[in-house]
Amino acid sequence: MSEPPDRLRDPAPNHPPEHLRDATLSARSFDPRAVDDPPARARAVVIGGGIVGASVAFHLAELGWRDTVVLERGRVGCGTSWHAAGLVTRTRGTHAQTEMAMYSRDFYAALAARSGIDPGYYESGSLSIAQTPERMTELDYALAMARHHGLPARRLGPAEIAEAWPPVDVRGLVGGALFEGDATVNPGVAALATAKAAFELGVRFVEDCRVVGLRREGSRVTGVETDRGTIECEVAVIAAGLWSPAVAGLAGVRLALHAAEHMWVQTGLVEGADRDLPILRDLDGHVYVRHYRGGFVVGAFEPEGKPRTLASIPPDFAFGEFKPDRRHFEPSLAKARLRVPALRKAAVEHFLNAPESFTPDGAFLLGETAEIAGLFVAAGLNSQGIILGPGLGRALAAWIDAGSPVTDVAEVDVRRFSPEQTTAAFLFERTRESLGRLYAMHWPNLQPETARGLRRGPLYERLAAAGACFGETAGWERANWFAPPGTAPVYRYSYGRQNWFAAAAAEHRAAREAAALFDLSSFAKFRVQGAAALGAVQRLFSSDLDRAPGSVTYTCLLNERGGIEADVTVTRLAPDDFLVVAPTTTQSKLLPWLTRHGDPAVVVDVTSALGVLSLTGPFSRDVLATLTGAALDDAAFPYGMGKRIEVGRALCLALRISYAGELGWELYAPAESLPALYDDLMAAGAPFGLRPGGYHALDGLRAEKGFRHWGADMGPADTPFEAGLGFTVALDKDTEFVGRAALRDRAAGPSRRRLVGVKLDDPQALLHGGESLLLAGAVVGRVTSGAYGHTVGAAVGLALVEAAPGELPGAAVAGDAAADPNGAPGIVAVDVAGTSVPATLSEQPFHDPAGTRMRG
Ligand SMILES: Cc1cc2nc3c(=O)[nH]c(=O)nc-3n(C[C@H](O)[C@H](O)[C@H](O)COP(=O)(O)OP(=O)(O)OC[C@H]3O[C@@H](n4cnc5c(N)ncnc54)[C@H](O)[C@@H]3O)c2cc1C
Numbered sequence: 001m002s003e004p005p006d007r008l009r010d011p012a013p014n015h016p017p018e019h020l021r022d023a024t025l026s027a028r029s030f031d032p033r034a035v036d037d038p039p040a041r042a043r044a045v046v047i048g049g050g051i052v053g054a055s056v057a058f059h060l061a062e063l064g065w066r067d068t069v070v071l072e073r074g075r076v077g078c079g080t081s082w083h084a085a086g087l088v089t090r091t092r093g094t095h096a097q098t099e100m101a102m103y104s105r106d107f108y109a110a111l112a113a114r115s116g117i118d119p120g121y122y123e124s125g126s127l128s129i130a131q132t133p134e135r136m137t138e139l140d141y142a143l144a145m146a147r148h149h150g151l152p153a154r155r156l157g158p159a160e161i162a163e164a165w166p167p168v169d170v171r172g173l174v175g176g177a178l179f180e181g182d183a184t185v186n187p188g189v190a191a192l193a194t195a196k197a198a199f200e201l202g203v204r205f206v207e208d209c210r211v212v213g214l215r216r217e218g219s220r221v222t223g224v225e226t227d228r229g230t231i232e233c234e235v236a237v238i239a240a241g242l243w244s245p246a247v248a249g250l251a252g253v254r255l256a257l258h259a260a261e262h263m264w265v266q267t268g269l270v271e272g273a274d275r276d277l278p279i280l281r282d283l284d285g286h287v288y289v290r291h292y293r294g295g296f297v298v299g300a301f302e303p304e305g306k307p308r309t310l311a312s313i314p315p316d317f318a319f320g321e322f323k324p325d326r327r328h329f330e331p332s333l334a335k336a337r338l339r340v341p342a343l344r345k346a347a348v349e350h351f352l353n354a355p356e357s358f359t360p361d362g363a364f365l366l367g368e369t370a371e372i373a374g375l376f377v378a379a380g381l382n383s384q385g386i387i388l389g390p391g392l393g394r395a396l397a398a399w400i401d402a403g404s405p406v407t408d409v410a411e412v413d414v415r416r417f418s419p420e421q422t423t424a425a426f427l428f429e430r431t432r433e434s435l436g437r438l439y440a441m442h443w444p445n446l447q448p449e450t451a452r453g454l455r456r457g458p459l460y461e462r463l464a465a466a467g468a469c470f471g472e473t474a475g476w477e478r479a480n481w482f483a484p485p486g487t488a489p490v491y492r493y494s495y496g497r498q499n500w501f502a503a504a505a506a507e508h509r510a511a512r513e514a515a516a517l518f519d520l521s522s523f524a525k526f527r528v529q530g531a532a533a534l535g536a537v538q539r540l541f542s543s544d545l546d547r548a549p550g551s552v553t554y555t556c557l558l559n560e561r562g563g564i565e566a567d568v569t570v571t572r573l574a575p576d577d578f579l580v581v582a583p584t585t586t587q588s589k590l591l592p593w594l595t596r597h598g599d600p601a602v603v604v605d606v607t608s609a610l611g612v613l614s615l616t617g618p619f620s621r622d623v624l625a626t627l628t629g630a631a632l633d634d635a636a637f638p639y640g641m642g643k644r645i646e647v648g649r650a651l652c653l654a655l656r657i658s659y660a661g662e663l664g665w666e667l668y669a670p671a672e673s674l675p676a677l678y679d680d681l682m683a684a685g686a687p688f689g690l691r692p693g694g695y696h697a698l699d700g701l702r703a704e705k706g707f708r709h710w711g712a713d714m715g716p717a718d719t720p721f722e723a724g725l726g727f728t729v730a731l732d733k734d735t736e737f738v739g740r741a742a743l744r745d746r747a748a749g750p751s752r753r754r755l756v757g758v759k760l761d762d763p764q765a766l767l768h769g770g771e772s773l774l775l776a777g778a779v780v781g782r783v784t785s786g787a788y789g790h791t792v793g794a795a796v797g798l799a800l801v802e803a804a805p806g807e808l809p810g811a812a813v814a815g816d817a818a819a820d821p822n823g824a825p826g827i828v829a830v831d832v833a834g835t836s837v838p839a840t841l842s843e844q845p846f847h848d849p850a851g852t853r854m855r856g
Contacts, residue, residue, distance in 0.1 A: 038206050038226050043067040044235040044400070045224045047211045047247055049074075050081040051191040051385055052378050053239035055393025058198035063401045066202035071226060073210035074318035076195045079241045082188030082319060083354045084386045085264055085290060085299050087279050089126045089182045091146045091153065092387075093442055095770060095782060096408045097363075098149055100391025107390035108185050115200065117193035120186035124291065125278035127156075127165055129176040129339075135284055137495045138442060139177040140833035141770075147831065148772040148779055152180040155834075165280055167272040167342045182279060184290060187386045194390070211240075214251040214375065219596055221251070221374040235400055237376040242357035244365075244379035245422075246310060253369045256417040257380035258427035259313065260435050261306040261322055262356040263329050264299035266292055267346035283439045285335035295346060300332030301383070305435030307428045308355055317355075324351035356383050358434035360421050360448070364388065365414040366396055367405065370589040373596070376400060377414045383438060404559035410715030415589035418455065418474045426451050426475075443493035444768040445480070445696070447471050457521040458611055458674040464489075466692050469500065474585050476522035481694040482507065495833070496766065500696060501788070507697035508790040511660045514689030515617035517681055518698055520659075520666065521674065523612055524587035526580040526594055527604045533576045536598035538735035541570060542720060542743075543728050549574050552640050552655050555728045556720050557582070557593070558739030562746065563716040564723060566590060567708065571642040571655060579642075579653070579668075581612075583710045597738055611674030615681060616664025618853070619688040624665060626684040630654075634856035648680025649673070660698060661705030661847060661854050696787070703796045704789040704847035706757045712769060712785040713755060713798045719743060721751045756808070757842040758783060758799040759792060760830060765837045767795040772831040773839070775808060783830060792846045799841070808841055 044065050046053045049072030057070045072078070088108060090101040112118045130136040139155070146153035156178055158170040164178055195205055206228075213225030214236060223232045240247045242259040273295050280289040287300050306328060314320070329351070337343045357380050359365060365380040378396050381388060398406040410416075420426065429451035447470075454475040464470075468479035469489035481500040483489035492499040510516040528536055537545045543555035549572050557566040566586040571579040582590055587607055594603045615624060621632050630645040631637060642655040650673040658664030669677050682690065699709075706724075708714050714723035721729070721743070729743060760767065767786025772779045786797030801808060808828065829836040848854070 038209055038229050038231050039069060041232045042069040043233065045231050045233045046070045046237045046239055048072065048240035049076040049195060049205060050079045050241050051194060051389035052393065054191050054194040054198055055389045056237050056239055056378055056396050057203045058194055059394045059397030060400065061198055061201035061203050063397055068203045069231060070203060070205045071209045071211055072207045075207050076205060077188040077191040078318035080354065080356050081191040083352055084187035085297050086184045086187045086386060087290060088185055088387050089179065089279065090151060091142050091179055094411055096411060097388065098145055100395065101387050102149060103394060104387055104390040105183055108183065108190060111193045111197065115193040115196040117189060117196050119190035119193045121183055123181055123183045124276060125178060125180045126182035126281065127176055127178050127278040128281040128283055129161060130174045131172055131284035133174055134441065134495065136174045137833055143177050144772060144831045144833055146179060148782065154178055165277055167340050168280065169339055169341055178278065184279065185386065190386065211247055216251060216372055219372055221372050235374045235376065237378060239378045241379060242355055244377060251372055251375060253371050254419055254422035255365060255377065256422045257357045257359050257365060258431040259308045259310060259355045260358050260431050261308050261353050262383060263353045264297050265333065265348045266297050266350040267295035268349050269294045270296055270342050270346045272342050282339050285339055286439045287332050287336040289336060289340055296343065298333060298336045300329060301436055301439040302332050303436040305432050307431035313355060322353040324353050358382050358431050360430045362434055362437045363412045366392055366409055366412045367399060367414045370415045370592045402561060404561040404563055405716040408715060408717050410711045416585045418588055420454050420475045426454060446493060447491060453477060457519060458671045459519050459678050462675060462678055463519060463692065471695065473522060474587065476584060478522055479519060479694040481696045482692055504696040504700065505790045507691060507693035508700050510689060510691045511617045511662055511693060511701055512791050515615065515619040515623050515685055516691055516693035518614040518693045520612040520614050522584040524582040524584060524590055525606045525610050526590060527606055528578040528580060528594065528598055528601050529576060530602045531576055532601040533578055536601035537570060537578050539737055540594060540597050542730065542737055544730040544733040545570055547572055550642050552642050552657055556725060559716055560739060560742060562719045562739040562742035564714050564718055564720060565716050567710050585711055609671055610668050611671045613667045613677060614658065614664060615667060616658040616660045616662045618663055620664045623681065623685040623688050623690055627680055639855040647677060650677035658854055659707060660701035663853060663856065699787040700789050703787040704792055706845035709785050719746055721746055722753050724755050752804050753802050755798045756801055757846055758797050759840045759846050760795045761838040761840060763794050765795055765832050767797045773799045773801060774829045774831055774836060776827055780808065789846065796846055
């Protein structure tokens with residue numbers, strides 16, 4: 001076969017690694033005056049000179065942090081960055097990551113001009129293909145994501161796929177999605193060019209310099225120790241790839257990431273291999289194929305990955321590779337050969353087996369560690385570090401510069417995991433699954449299958465006996481739904497109504513029409529106590545908490561920019577004793593946060609000590625009355641009050657609140673009393689139709705009420721005004737609370753950027769979160785969370801819009817929203833995987849807007 005004419009012009013030779021080694025592109029080669037030794041002081045120290053560290057340093061420098069040093073134990077790019085396949089595909093599963101990837105591509109496109117080093121950027125586009133109708137639906141959601149962001153993308157049928165990618169065998173394909181403008185780069189050179197660009201802005205790179213210690217004073221980082229001296233600093237960023245847990249461990253911080261072997265093969269010349277072929281992703285075959293120097297690179301995300309312990313990787317591993325594991329890769333290669341028959345005759349010139357890091361939920365780790373102020377992390381890239389590196393570097397630099405997140409980073413926040421999710425045994429087991437998750441079906445409500453059972457509440461066995469199907473959140477096993485007798489509590493996933501739909505509907509109806517019992521024991525719970533407690537909670541939270549003992553306040557924990565770090569319920573148990581209840585995923589960050597900002601009050605994490613049952617529904621009072629002598633009427637026990645009462649055999653703190661938006665009490669009892677409390681309630685509730693409910697039902701209930709879900713509807717980059725929680729902000733209280741200064745300027749008038757309720761007009765259609773909100777066909781917002789509202793008989797959720805009230809044809813009151821000011825109904829719609837479903841917007845909850853059912 002003759003050599004393709006473009007072979008020599010191919011700008012993306014990421015192999016052999018000598019390309020990088022020989023380039024001696026160390027700090028010295030950037031500038032002969034560059035320092036060789038670590039300086040004694042720097043404002044920021046970035047640990048790790050891969051794509052991520054280089055990007056963080058570049059973006060810090062762009063924001064004026066020129067006094068930044070990058071420390072690299074080997075050479076820039078020598079870790080995992082040099083051996084990536086170099087795919088830069090932009091359409092990701094979430095808006096935040098899509099925006100990061102879009103920025104990354106544009107960054108690479110401009111990188112040669114910025115750095116003087118050509119990173120081999122080439123716009124080939126990418127093509128994902130589907131072997132099943134369900135995968136095609138997943139691609140339809142991806143196409144909707146691309147549309148939302150203005151990315152050129154289109155749906156292809158098998159014949160069009162054959163045209164776009166002639167060497168592919170289209171037999172058995174349902175269709176595909178072509179994403180134009182996606183690109184490839186030479187990853188190692190891209191890391192190097194990024195480093196060079198940072199260097200040009202004043203960042204110093206010190207290679208052959210290993211970090212061996214982290215210095216701190218109290219809970220603040222003050223310096224970085226290396227094998228060649230110590231650097232004092234204000235900020236340290238751990239961007240050490242799969243070695244990050246070891247570096248973080250130097251300061252006692254635990255990270256939830258684990259290494260795995262990751263493989264691709266590079267072939268010799270293949271007929272039909274052309275550099276203009278888009279990157280091919282055969283998701284159902286778990287393989288990707290990209291052009292490479294007249295042949296192909298074939299990589300895999302096999303369903304069962306090969307975790308690799310850190311101890312088994314030599315500490316001086318640089319430009320390294322593991323022994324090829326052909327047996328492990330063979331099934332993937334066989335699938336690639338079926339899909340691209342020309343590969344059958346191609347010689348494998350290079351088999352690359354190399355490490356990459358993966359996290360328990362497939363999203364990377366970003367942000368300031370909970371334990372140590374000034375210590376940041378950017379790691380655990382799940383084989384997307386090239387795609388996301390520039391984008392996440394920009395987001396982290398902005399966070400560091402502003403002191404709090406500036407963009408939506410809740411889904412990748414390093415603080416979202418529990419310490420239990422950082423053990424070697426858990427991570428090893430979970431990583432078998434994490435690698436394959438990249439190309440597995442991304443079903444709504446998908447639950448991990450490996451390493452389950454990490455955190456089981458005291459009711460686990462009882463709920464399981466009642467038919468619970470559990471989901472995992474921060475390691476907790478939580479009942480998501482209850483399978484009716486005779487059916488298995490096992491998910492059957494789909495993009496339509498899943499097999500639990502009817503079960504959740506029954507639980508939902510019980511909560512609205514009778515009574516339901518939800519186990520909410522995974523809530524993060526803290527006691528703030530002592531003479532300084534009132535001052536502490538006044539400083540920590542946005543509402544005025546100097547209220548009578550027994551009062552329950554829904555409020556916000558804000559960062560300095562006024563962003564919501566958690567929405568919480570604070571109960572004043574006594575003048576100097578407060579119970580703080582927060583979302584499950586905030587537990588890890590809250591204890592250090594409350595301790596740091598609440599000092600000198602005593603803060604104790606009582607998450608494991610206290611169980612919580614939410615008894616809610618119109619008969620909840622009747623059920624409770626059979627088990628307690630306490631008066632429960634609205635006068636004696638009004639909404640928003642907490643009291644210690646006996647409930648059957650348990651001594652409870654009962655809070656008159658309900659996330660379902662019904663009459664109800666949250667009952668807090670010692671964990672060891674929870675089984676007795678549950679049994680007594682279930683027995684007493686039987687005549688009233690009480691049944692256990694799961695998180696899917698609760699999600700639908702709260703969505704109908706417009707109650708926000710922290711992490712989805714709002715997060716650290718959103719203010720309470722934007723989240724519709726302005727009522728939690730007491731700007732005039734005596735104490736200067738964290739975030740007040742930032743909020744003061746933003747308090748006047750309604751926010752343009754804000755959440756509104758959304759309901760689909762077609763009762764069959766579903767919302768999974770992330771869908772585009774359209775006004776006359778143009779994108780005006782996105783759904784932040786959605787669930788099925790069985791009371792309103794439609795999918796409901798919340799949507800983030802950029803519009804003043806009145807600009808959108810959403811009514812001020814639920815019910816008349818479909819009528820726009822011009823009288824054209826149905827002009828608002830939601831893009832549900834390519835179908836424009838008419839929708840209704842509302843500033844008010846769709847269910848019980850006046851709140852009378854809950855408040856009495
Ligand atoms: C086979 C394969 C294919 C891939 N394909 C793609 C792809 O197509 N697209 C994509 O986006 N991603 C891909 N990836 C993933 C991508 O390579 C990584 O996500 C990315 O390189 C991570 O970059 P990083 O900067 O976090 O890590 P690294 O590049 O590993 O950088 C971390 C650096 O920290 C240094 N370091 C560690 N400890 C210390 C210490 N104590 N002191 C000083 N320095 C230290 C290391 O030497 C290393 O250079 C692939 C990965 C593999 C293995």
